[in-house]
Amino acid sequence: MGTILLILFIVFIVVPLVRFYLAVKRTQKHMRDTFQNGQQQQQHSGRKSGWTKAPSRRRKKIDDNVGEYVRFEEIEGSRPNSESNNTSKVETEQQIVDAEWEDIK
Numbered sequence: 001m002g003t004i005l006l007i008l009f010i011v012f013i014v015v016p017l018v019r020f021y022l023a024v025k026r027t028q029k030h031m032r033d034t035f036q037n038g039q040q041q042q043q044h045s046g047r048k049s050g051w052t053k054a055p056s057r058r059r060k061k062i063d064d065n066v067g068e069y070v071r072f073e074e075i076e077g078s079r080p081n082s083e084s085n086n087t088s089k090v091e092t093e094q095q096i097v098d099a100e101w102e103d104i105k
Helices: 002-045
Strands: none
């Protein structure tokens, strides 16, 4: 009876614990190898780790010397509220209604 309990204990408790331990160790090794490979690639690419200085400012595509400065001038009578004598006649159209609305109570 004692040997059967010992065999069951080993099969159902010890073996799964050993498998779990080996899986965790395998995952840790994989993560460590991946991290070390990433650092080696970073060193070869010339990228610095940590904080870097602010990105350099881009130059303008069009030089400041290209083109001219145009001074704004206000022309009389160009305002929409100007009080000039407009003799043109404005006709307004009736609003087109495509559906009649009814409030739902």
